Amino acid sequence: MRAALMITCLGDMLFPDVGVAIVRLLRSLGVTVEFPPGQTCCGLPLFNSGYHAEAAGAARRLVEIFKDAPYVVVPSGSCAWMVKHEGPGLLKDTPLAGEARRLAERTYELSQFLVRVLGKTRFGSRLRGRVTYHDSCHLLRGLRESATPREILENLDGVELVELPGHDECCGFGGSFSVRLPEVSSAILEKKLTNVEATGASCVVACDAGCLMQMAGGLTRRKSQVRAVHLAELLEP
Amino acid sequence: MSEAELATPFRDRAGRALQDGFLQQALTIATTKFLELRREAFGEFPEGDALRDRARAIKEATLQRLDHYLEQLVDNVERLGGHVHFATTPDDARRIILDIAKRTGTRMAVKSKSMATEEIHLNEALEAAGVTPVETDLGEYIIQLAHERPSHIIAPAIHKTKGQVADLFARELNRPNVPADPEVLTAIARAELREKFLQADMGITGANFAVADAGTVVLVTNEGNGRMVTTLPRVHVAVMGVEKVVPSMTDLAVFLAILAKSATGQKLSVYTTLVRGPRKPEELEGPDEFHLVLLDNGRIAQLGGTLREALYCLRCGACLNVCPVYRSIGGHAYGYTYPGPIGILLTAMLNGAASVKDLAHASSLCGACADACPVRIDIPRMLIELRKEVDEKKIAPWSERVVFTLVAWLLRHPALFRLAAPLARVFQRPFARGGRIERLPLFFGEWTRTRDLPAVAARTFSERWAALEREGR
Numbered sequence: 066m067r068a069a070l071m072i073t074c075l076g077d078m079l080f081p082d083v084g085v086a087i088v089r090l091l092r093s094l095g096v097t098v099e100f101p102p103g104q105t106c107c108g109l110p111l112f113n114s115g116y117h118a119e120a121a122g123a124a125r126r127l128v129e130i131f132k133d134a135p136y137v138v139v140p141s142g143s144c145a146w147m148v149k150h151e152g153p154g155l156l157k158d159t160p161l162a163g164e165a166r167r168l169a170e171r172t173y174e175l176s177q178f179l180v181r182v183l184g185k186t187r188f189g190s191r192l193r194g195r196v197t198y199h200d201s202c203h204l205l206r207g208l209r210e211s212a213t214p215r216e217i218l219e220n221l222d223g224v225e226l227v228e229l230p231g232h233d234e235c236c237g238f239g240g241s242f243s244v245r246l247p248e249v250s251s252a253i254l255e256k257k258l259t260n261v262e263a264t265g266a267s268c269v270v271a272c273d274a275g276c277l278m279q280m281a282g283g284l285t286r287r288k289s290q291v292r293a294v295h296l297a298e299l300l301e302p
Numbered sequence: 303m304s305e306a307e308l309a310t311p312f313r314d315r316a317g318r319a320l321q322d323g324f325l326q327q328a329l330t331i332a333t334t335k336f337l338e339l340r341r342e343a344f345g346e347f348p349e350g351d352a353l354r355d356r357a358r359a360i361k362e363a364t365l366q367r368l369d370h371y372l373e374q375l376v377d378n379v380e381r382l383g384g385h386v387h388f389a390t391t392p393d394d395a396r397r398i399i400l401d402i403a404k405r406t407g408t409r410m411a412v413k414s415k416s417m418a419t420e421e422i423h424l425n426e427a428l429e430a431a432g433v434t435p436v437e438t439d440l441g442e443y444i445i446q447l448a449h450e451r452p453s454h455i456i457a458p459a460i461h462k463t464k465g466q467v468a469d470l471f472a473r474e475l476n477r478p479n480v481p482a483d484p485e486v487l488t489a490i491a492r493a494e495l496r497e498k499f500l501q502a503d504m505g506i507t508g509a510n511f512a513v514a515d516a517g518t519v520v521l522v523t524n525e526g527n528g529r530m531v532t533t534l535p536r537v538h539v540a541v542m543g544v545e546k547v548v549p550s551m552t553d554l555a556v557f558l559a560i561l562a563k564s565a566t567g568q569k570l571s572v573y574t575t576l577v578r579g580p581r582k583p584e585e586l587e588g589p590d591e592f593h594l595v596l597l598d599n600g601r602i603a604q605l606g607g608t609l610r611e612a613l614y615c616l617r618c619g620a621c622l623n624v625c626p627v628y629r630s631i632g633g634h635a636y637g638y639t640y641p642g643p644i645g646i647l648l649t650a651m652l653n654g655a656a657s658v659k660d661l662a663h664a665s666s667l668c669g670a671c672a673d674a675c676p677v678r679i680d681i682p683r684m685l686i687e688l689r690k691e692v693d694e695k696k697i698a699p700w701s702e703r704v705v706f707t708l709v710a711w712l713l714r715h716p717a718l719f720r721l722a723a724p725l726a727r728v729f730q731r732p733f734a735r736g737g738r739i740e741r742l743p744l745f746f747g748e749w750t751r752t753r754d755l756p757a758v759a760a761r762t763f764s765e766r767w768a769a770l771e772r773e774g775r
Contacts, residue, residue, distance in 0.1 A: 072764070077762050081761065110709070114693070115689030240667075248313070285738055
């Protein structure tokens with residue numbers, strides 16, 4: 066099976082280890098991983114701030130970049146949501162409308178791809194101990210997915226998954242919201258991190274680079290022992 | 303909020319709210335309780351989801367023929383001996399109500415809780431005309447004593463702790479040493495208000511619904527004050543946004559099944575009051591005169607507008623209780639009559655898109671509001687549409703428009719985009735320690751003031767791909 070990795074802008078520049086982990090993991094599962102060149106950003110920041118003509122430009126590029134990929138795997142729920150839900154809308158009155166719809170159908174957030182396409186829920190673990198899981202808003206309420214990351218975490222040997230109080234509440238990132246209203250964004254984050262620390266977990270797992278950037282930034286700032294990690298970083302290839 | 307207060311930027315108003323310890327305490331307790339009760343109520347009610355779909359469909363269909371249902375409502379209210387007035391603007395509405403007050407010799411008006419009358423700033427207008435308005439909903443009574451405005455759609459005094467209410471009663475009602483005990487405080491308010499009910503000439507209410515084919519105005523309340531406001535005074539005036547009309551009693555039943563569950567987690571509110579015109583000769587109670595004021599105030603223009611879905615709103619407040627922003631800053635920081643996620647949309651509807659150029663961004667777009675909404679209003683989507691409008695009408699600051707235009711251009715030029723990482727590595731060198739950045743200058747400092755930022759990696763994924771590709775062969 067062939068699949069293309071959509072690395073995403075944050076994934077490329079800030080969390081390259083996550084991308085590397087995904088490539089090795091998918092290869093170990095017999096997937097030939099491709100990385101089509103020319104990738105930049107899915108356009109979600111533009112879309113959410115109301116710059117829709119500009120976001121359509123990003124959507125058009127994605128359709129062209131990934132036109133030959135049978136599957137597209139995305140390490141962030143929010144970017145996957147952008148491709149699946151907003152791309153077709155942005156391009157609906159253009160010659161690329163059909164292509165955008167087909168790209169949406171072939172695009173998967175990583176945990177969904179592992180469980181729903183590859184049918185894999187058991188992985189070796191790179192970590193022992195207690196973890197907790199934060200539901201990213203776009204994965205949970207956008208893509209309506211809460212099961213696949215938990216299925217994977219519950220089946221990890223030596224790992225105990227404890228539910229996070231307020232697991233479905235926003236971490237306060239919200240893209241440009243985090244810098245437009247940093248005080249409010251941080252107040253929301255503080256509540257999230259207090260809940261995370263109350264679980265006694267050694268790390269909080271998420272499937273979105275935005276949430277990870279926000280939670281990791283808050284955790285190290287408060288000198289917490291808890292780490293924020295991407296699901297892929299826990300899985301042994 | 304006054305114009306002077308609105309002149310303070312939203313970000314500063316929000317910042318002040320975050321520093322207010324009493325507010326933070328009150329907000330956390332109240333919103334958590336509301337959202338848990340709501341979750342329980344729908345948890346025990348498997349047909350809830352289907353009824354929410356049904357309610358949404360009724361709203362959609364009703365608004366498509368709003369003129370028809372309003373005509374029907376007017377005919378039926380008049381047939382029952384009531385009077386109907388149409389107010390295009392808040393000014394029209396105030397004038398209509400003041401005229402009725404003048405003609406009927408009204409000196410005191412008791413009110414049950416109504417956001418529509420808050421929207422038209424009715425109390426100030428009544429006071430200026432020599433009519434004393436008395437709020438009789440406990441929360442509204444508290445904030446009237448405190449000379450404040452509601453900070454929540456259904457719990458107007460949600461921002462106050464019981465200790466603050468005790469202090470307020472001690473000061474304003476001359477009750478020194480009153481304990482911070484809700485039961486004692488309620489009993490005091492009850493005794494004070496009983497006198498007012500008996501003295502008042504006019505009762506003023508809002509309307510949760512109006513049933514077109516029955517001419518019935520429906521009030522959903524918990525304290526019994528609504529029933530007294532509609533029966534004791536000589537005159538009853540109900541003020542209602544035009545979108546609140548529903549076709550029939552069968553439709554009403556659908557909304558009643560989900561409204562209280564969404565608002566307070568109750569199966570039904572304690573009182574559901576159905577008002578049909580003034581007292582008839584054979585009836586024992588009710589007013590001599592009944593007036594229904596239908597308020598437009600920007601609603602009709604949105605029937606075909608981007609904010610159309612906001613007209614489905616039942617004013618249950620569920621979206622406020624689940625909103626991480628509302629839960630952090632409370633209602634007053636928003637600065638307008640309607641706070642919270644739906645409040646931003648309603649503010650835009652009533653005051654124009656320019657009024658929400660900052661508020662449109664007061665959301666992380668987490669989607670909790672849309673999930674909680676009983677009629678599934680897609681609030682995040684409309685906030686994005688508002689942001690778009692603010693951008694397209696060039697209401698957004700030019701600096702922001704330049705940045706986003708530049709970003710958009712960069713995204714289309716991958717060769718240049720790839721230069722971002724090496725440039726960032728040079729820029730971050732003085733600031734990065736152990737892969738993270740604690741402090742950055744300029745605009746970037748907005749992030750690092752409260753959080754660390756991961757440093758741009760020594761080698762990006764793109765830069766590592768060639769080696770990774772070889773590894774795979």
